[in-house]
Amino acid sequence: MNQSLPASKEFSPHIGCNVVPLRLGLLPRHREHLSQWLEAGQRMGICDADITLDQLPGQFEAVAHVLIWVRENPDPAYMIRPKGMRWVLIDQLREHTLGIYATFEQALHTIRPVLPLKKTAAA
Numbered sequence: 001m002n003q004s005l006p007a008s009k010e011f012s013p014h015i016g017c018n019v020v021p022l023r024l025g026l027l028p029r030h031r032e033h034l035s036q037w038l039e040a041g042q043r044m045g046i047c048d049a050d051i052t053l054d055q056l057p058g059q060f061e062a063v064a065h066v067l068i069w070v071r072e073n074p075d076p077a078y079m080i081r082p083k084g085m086r087w088v089l090i091d092q093l094r095e096h097t098l099g100i101y102a103t104f105e106q107a108l109h110t111i112r113p114v115l116p117l118k119k120t121a122a123a
Helices: 028-044 104-111
Strands: 046-055 061-070 078-083 086-091 096-101
Touching (some): 028 046, 078 104
Antiparallel strands (some): 046 061, 061 078, 086 096
């Protein structure tokens, strides 16, 4: 005998639900790694980095992108931005995606491998 629960007009899985998009943000450990990477990369032509934040209505600050300058060019050479649960590395000068990485550290390592990659837990 098939029994089903009566549909309640008061309950709907879509009413009152908050949909939270999965989007990575820059954690303190990312900022620390970026700082160490910049210092270690100076001899290899890394000059500076800039973190741009988005203020989304009703949400916390989310990183929009990180721009990276190298000695060879006055314009930002690379951009790293979150996309879902991954990090996208873009060649800013040629406007070309270089890769999509599981960690922020892997994206930096692709630009200049000046620090050893450590195994990190997902954040």
